[in-house]
Amino acid sequence: MQVxxxxxxGALDPTLALDLSAITAESRKLASAITPNSxxxxxxxxxxxxxxxxxxxxxxxxxxxxxxxxxxxMIDGQKEYRTMExxxxxxxxxxxxxxxxxLSVAEYNFxxxxxxxxxxxxxxxKLTSYAGNAFTxxxxxxxxxxxxxxxxxxxxxxxxxxxxxxxxxxGALRYGPLQFKAASLDGFDVDxxxxxxxxxxxxxxxxxxxxxxxxxxxxxxxxxxxFQRPTKLNCVEVSFKRAIAKMGRHxxxxxxxxxxxxxxxxxxxxxxxxxGRCGRGCDLNAAFHSPTALIYPARDTGHVTVRPYSVVSxxxxxxxxxxxSGVRVTDMNTREVMDFKARVVVLGAGCLDTTRILLNSKSVxxxxxxxxxxxxxxxxxxxxxxxxxxxxxxxxxxxxxxxxDDARPVGPYVPRFRNVTDKHPDFIRGYHFQGGGGxxxxxxxxxxxxxxxxxxxxxxxxxxxxxxxxxxxxxVLPVKENRVTLDPEVKDAWGVPVLKFDFTFxxxxxxxxxxxxxxxxxxxxxxxAEDIRIGREVLPEGWSIHEVGTARMGNxxxxxxxxxxxxxxxVPNVYLADASPFVSGGTQNTTWSILAMCWRTMDFxxxxxRSGRA
Amino acid sequence: VVRRPRRVDAEASARAGAPVAxxxxxxxxxxxxxxxxxxxxxxxxxxxxxxxxxxxxIQGYYSxxxxxxxxxxxxxxxxxxxxxxxxxxxxxxxxxxGQKA
Numbered sequence: 252m253q254v255x256x257x258x259x260x261g262a263l264d265p266t267l268a269l270d271l272s273a274i275t276a277e278s279r280k281l282a283s284a285i286t287p288n289s290x291x292x293x294x295x296x297x298x299x300x301x302x303x304x305x306x307x308x309x310x311x312x313x314x315x316x317x318x319x320x321x322x323x324x325m326i327d328g329q330k331e332y333r334t335m336e337x338x339x340x341x342x343x344x345x346x347x348x349x350x351x352x353x354l355s356v357a358e359y360n361f362x363x364x365x366x367x368x369x370x371x372x373x374x375x376x377k378l379t380s381y382a383g384n385a386f387t388x389x390x391x392x393x394x395x396x397x398x399x400x401x402x403x404x405x406x407x408x409x410x411x412x413x414x415x416x417x418x419x420x421x422g423a424l425r426y427g428p429l430q431f432k433a434a435s436l437d438g439f440d441v442d443x444x445x446x447x448x449x450x451x452x453x454x455x456x457x458x459x460x461x462x463x464x465x466x467x468x469x470x471x472x473x474x475x476x477x478f479q480r481p482t483k484l485n486c487v488e489v490s491f492k493r494a495i496a497k498m499g500r501h502x503x504x505x506x507x508x509x510x511x512x513x514x515x516x517x518x519x520x521x522x523x524x525x526x527g528r529c530g531r532g533c534d535l536n537a538a539f540h541s542p543t544a545l546i547y548p549a550r551d552t553g554h555v556t557v558r559p560y561s562v563v564s565x566x567x568x569x570x571x572x573x574x575x576s577g578v579r580v581t582d583m584n585t586r587e588v589m590d591f592k593a594r595v596v597v598l599g600a601g602c603l604d605t606t607r608i609l610l611n612s613k614s615v616x617x618x619x620x621x622x623x624x625x626x627x628x629x630x631x632x633x634x635x636x637x638x639x640x641x642x643x644x645x646x647x648x649x650x651x652x653x654x655x656d657d658a659r660p661v662g663p664y665v666p667r668f669r670n671v672t673d674k675h676p677d678f679i680r681g682y683h684f685q686g687g688g689g690x691x692x693x694x695x696x697x698x699x700x701x702x703x704x705x706x707x708x709x710x711x712x713x714x715x716x717x718x719x720x721x722x723x724x725x726x727v728l729p730v731k732e733n734r735v736t737l738d739p740e741v742k743d744a745w746g747v748p749v750l751k752f753d754f755t756f757x758x759x760x761x762x763x764x765x766x767x768x769x770x771x772x773x774x775x776x777x778x779x780a781e782d783i784r785i786g787r788e789v790l791p792e793g794w795s796i797h798e799v800g801t802a803r804m805g806n807x808x809x810x811x812x813x814x815x816x817x818x819x820x821x822v823p824n825v826y827l828a829d830a831s832p833f834v835s836g837g838t839q840n841t842t843w844s845i846l847a848m849c850w851r852t853m854d855f856x857x858x859x860x861r862s863g864r865a
Numbered sequence: 866v867v868r869r870p871r872r873v874d875a876e877a878s879a880r881a882g883a884p885v886a887x888x889x890x891x892x893x894x895x896x897x898x899x900x901x902x903x904x905x906x907x908x909x910x911x912x913x914x915x916x917x918x919x920x921x922x923i924q925g926y927y928s929x930x931x932x933x934x935x936x937x938x939x940x941x942x943x944x945x946x947x948x949x950x951x952x953x954x955x956x957x958x959x960x961x962x963g964q965k966a
Binding site: 335337338339344345480482483484485486487488489490493524525526527528647648651652653654655656657658659690691692693694697698701702703704708711712715 | 894897901904905915919920923924925927928929930933936937938939940941942943944945946947948949950951959961962964
C-alpha cells in the first residue's frame with residue numbers, strides 16, 4: 252500500500268498509515284476463492300452490518316447454509332480500532348491526510364450533487380461524508396465513487412465487514428407503543444402492521460445476546476429492556492436531572508449497546524472497561540460491532556461463507572416461479588460480474604442501499620423494480636431531524652478540579668416528553684435529547700471563551716468540569732413525497748445507478764425544531780446554567796444516519812412493499828432485514844430495532860424453511 | 866496564509882510604528898488586545914487573522930500532552946473497572962451535587 256508521509260517532515264505518520272496489506276490480501280483471497288460454484292447455499296444475505304450480521308447469525312445457528320455478501324473488505328479490528336490513541340500520538344493530531352477530507356455542513360447544502368464532482372475537490376483523492384475522520388476513513392465510502400443526486404442528503408455509508416456498526420453511536424433504544432401505533436394516537440399516516448408486543452420478546456433476546464446497559468425507568472415512550480449494569484450520571488448531569496425533574500422531565504443514563512457485565516456466549520468480546528472511546532471502534536469489542544458479536548460466531552458454526560468485495564447490483568427473478576433465484580454481484584476489484592444463487596435472498600444493505608438494489612431489480616414483471624407494484628418503494632423516507640442543540644455551564648462545578656466524567660459508552664438522555672400524555676398545539680410526534688456534561692478530552696467550548704494568553708487558559712480550565720450540552724433528535728414524518736428514485740444517468744464506480752434524493756423537512760419538523768430549541772433553553776435555565784448557547788440551525792438532511800421506511804411494511808400489498816414479516820409482497824422469497832420496512836422512525840436511534848426486527852424476521856424465515864414453504 | 870501576518874504587521878506598524886517582531890512584550894499585548902476586541906464579529910484582516918490563529922492554537926494546544934494532561938488535568942481515557950459517575954468513588958457523598966455514595 253502507499254505509505255503516507257507528512258509534508259513537513261517526510262516522516263511516516265503511524266496513525267494514518269495503517270498497514271492494511273494483510274487484511275486486504277485475505278479479503279482478495281476470500282473473494283477469488285468463492286465463486287457461484289462454491290455453494291450450494293440456502294440463503295444469500297446482502298450486507299454485514301447490524302441487519303446482515305444478525306440475519307447470518309440467526310440462520311447459521313439454525314443450521315442453514317448462508318452466503319454473506321459484503322461490498323467492502325474484511326476488517327482487522329485489533330489493528331483498526333484505535334480505541335485508546337491520544338491525539339498527540341498522531342502527527343496530524345487526528346486530522347485526515349492532506350488528500351482526504353469530509354464534507355462540511357455548508358457544503359452539503361450549497362455544493363451541487365454529486366458532491367464529488369465539484370472542482371474544488373479535484374485535488375482530493377477521497378471525499379467522504381461528514382462521518383469520515385482519522386478513525387473511520389478506511390471504512391466510509393468515497394463520494395467520488397459513490398455519488399448521489401437530487402436534493403442535499405448527508406448519506407453515510409461504510410463498506411467494510413460490519414458496516415457502520417464499527418463506529419455507531421451505541422444508542423440502544425427500543426421503539427414502544429407510541430411508535431408502532433403512532434397513527435392511532437394522532438391520526439397521521441398508518442400504524443405499523445405489528446405492535447410492541449410482537450417485537451418486545453425480540454428486543455429482550457437482543458439485549459441478552461449482545462448486552463445492553465441501562466436503567467429501568469418504566470417510561471412508555473422508551474420501554475425498558477433486559478439491562479446490564481448501567482452507566483452513571485456525572486456531577487453536572489445530576490444537577491441538571493434534579494432541575495428538570497421539577498418540570499416533569501427525565502434525564503436518565505443512556506442505554507448503550509455495550510456489554511458492561513460481559514457476555515458468556517461470545518469468545519470475541521470482553522466487558523466494558525469504561526475507557527469512553529467507543530466511536531473509534533472498541534478493541535475489547537464490549538461495544539456491539541457486527542463482526543465480533545455476530546459474524547465471527549456465525550462463521551464458527553461452519554454454515555456461513557463470507558464473500559467480501561461483493562457489490563450486489565440487483566436481485567434476480569425467475570419469471571417462471573415469480574421467485575428470486577439469487578443476486579448479481581460485481582467484484583469490487585476485478586469487476587467480474589457473477590450470479591450467485593440460493594433459495595432465499597435477505598437484503599440487509601442498509602435502508603437506502605437495499606431500496607436501491609430493489610429499484611434496480613427490473614424485469615418484465617416488475618419494470619419499476621422488484622417489490623414496487625405498490626409504488627411505495629423508495630417513498631416515505633424518514634430519519635431524525637438534528638442540529639438543534641444547547642449548552643451551558645453548571646455553576647456547582649465552575650472552577651472545581653476535573654473528575655472522570657466521560658468514561659462510558661453513551662451520555663444520558665432526555666426521553667421524549669411532547670405528545671406523550673399531552674397534545675402540543677403546533678406539531679405531532681416528538682423529540683428527545685442526547686448529550687451530557689463534564690470534562691471531556693477536548694474543550695470544544697474554548698473557541699467561545701474570549702481573549703488570549705494566561706487569562707484565556709485560566710478561563711478554559713475554570714469552565715472545563717462544568718459544561719453541559721444536549722442535542723435533539725426529532726421524528727421526521729413519513730410522507731409519500733419524500734423519496735428516492737434511481738438516477739436515470741448517473742452510475743457509481745461499479746456501474747450501478749445511483750440514488751436521486753427528493754427529500755426535505757416539512758412543516759411539522761420545522762415547528763418541532765422551534766420547540767426543541769425553546770425546550771433546551773428552558774431546561775438549561777432551570778438548571779441555573781451560565782453562558783447558555785442555543786443552536787437553532789437544523790443540520791442537513793440525512794445527518795442522523797437513521798434512515799428508515801423506503802420499503803415500508805403493511806398488510807395491504809397495494810400500499811406497502813413488505814408484509815408484516817418484512818417479506819416482499821411481490822416476491823415471497825425476498826426478505827428485508829434492515830430499517831427499510833419501518834413504517835415510522837420515532838425519535839429512537841434505529842440499530843437496536845433493526846436487530847430485534849431482523850431476529851423476528853429470521854425466526855419467521857427459519858420456520859418457513861423448516862416447513863418447506865420457503 | 867503568508868499575506869495575513871503582513872497585514873498584522875501593517876496593523877502593528879500603524880499602531881506602534883514597527884512590525885510585530887520588533888515590538889516589546891507590552892506592545893504585542895496591546896496589539897493583541899486591540900485585534901481581539903471584536904473577535905465574535907471580526908471585521909479587519911488583522912481581526913480575522915486573530916480568530917483564525919486562535920482557533921488553530923486551541924486545536925494544537927488542547928490536543929497536546931501539555932494541554933490535555935498538565936493544563937486541563939483531563940483524567941479519562943484509561944482502563945477502569947467501572948465508571949462511578951460523580952465523586953463517589955472514594956465512598957463519600959459528592960461534595961458538589963450531593964449525590965449519595
